Amino acid sequence: MNREQKTLSSLLAIEVSPGGEHSVSRQITAEFISTWKAAHADGNVIVKDLAANPVPHLDAEAIFAGYTPEDSRSTGMVAKHAYRHELIKEITGVDEIVISTPMWNWSVPSVLKAYIDQIIIPGTLDGSGADGLKGKKVTFVVAQGGSYAEGAPRHGWDYEIGYLKLVATALGATDVEVILAELTLAGQVPGMEALVPKKEASIAAALEAARKRAA
Numbered sequence: 001m002n003r004e005q006k007t008l009s010s011l012l013a014i015e016v017s018p019g020g021e022h023s024v025s026r027q028i029t030a031e032f033i034s035t036w037k038a039a040h041a042d043g044n045v046i047v048k049d050l051a052a053n054p055v056p057h058l059d060a061e062a063i064f065a066g067y068t069p070e071d072s073r074s075t076g077m078v079a080k081h082a083y084r085h086e087l088i089k090e091i092t093g094v095d096e097i098v099i100s101t102p103m104w105n106w107s108v109p110s111v112l113k114a115y116i117d118q119i120i121i122p123g124t125l126d127g128s129g130a131d132g133l134k135g136k137k138v139t140f141v142v143a144q145g146g147s148y149a150e151g152a153p154r155h156g157w158d159y160e161i162g163y164l165k166l167v168a169t170a171l172g173a174t175d176v177e178v179i180l181a182e183l184t185l186a187g188q189v190p191g192m193e194a195l196v197p198k199k200e201a202s203i204a205a206a207l208e209a210a211r212k213r214a215a
């Protein structure tokens with residue numbers, strides 16, 4: 001075994017993009033996972049594909065189960081509450097988490113928001129001391145069609161990255177990194193042709209950052 005290989009770690013990789021082989025966020029996450037596997041000889045990777053298997057939005061039964069005494073819960077409440085606890089067990093049971101997502105309408109796709117809403121339960125995993133992500137390494141891989149960098153016309157329109165960082169830190173993580181590929185629509189959307197070199201440089205930098213982070 002390579003001396004640098006780390007053993008007995010676990011990684012939860014959450015995919016959000018429905019873009020399949022065209023997805024930039026998935027391409028970067030694939031690089032992250034393969035580097036991670038090479039570095040963790042006996043590591044266990046759980047891939048959770050929210051595009052293929054979306055989590056449901058919270059409904060009344062799921063929400064009110066937590067406020068209803070156990071012996072008074074309906075069958076639906078019991079099942080939905082148990083489902084949320086399974087999701088929490090999954091994410092708090094690993095050492096590392098990588099969440100790979102596009103930007104949609106200046107924020108996260110709703111399936112990722114639904115996942116976040118499912119896993120945050122007051123007193124179990126929350127932003128008020130139930131810090132189940134404490135000690136975990138959390139990486140976000142984000143693909144954005146445009147750019148929201150300083151100086152860009154839409155600087156300040158990004159309600160995705162700050163939000164994702166907030167979620168991870170509120171739940172206790174301190175080792176949080178965002179790997180960003182921007183301008184991914186250059187070459188596809190009329191008017192962005194001149195930005196193709198910047199897009200390519202951004203994707204190359206994101207792939208390199210993924211290799212470095214996962215090693």
Ligand SMILES: Cc1cc2nc3c(=O)[nH]c(=O)nc-3n(C[C@H](O)[C@H](O)[C@H](O)COP(=O)(O)O)c2cc1C
Pocket residue numbers: 017018019022023024025026101102103104105106107143144145146147184185
């Ligand atoms: C429904 C939808 C909404 C989008 N909204 C934005 C947006 O607000 N800002 C942006 O920069 N790109 C936006 N895009 C472009 C995606 O962020 C971009 O194509 C990204 O590469 C998608 O990630 P993926 O390649 O991993 O699928 C949007 C794309 C779709 C399909």
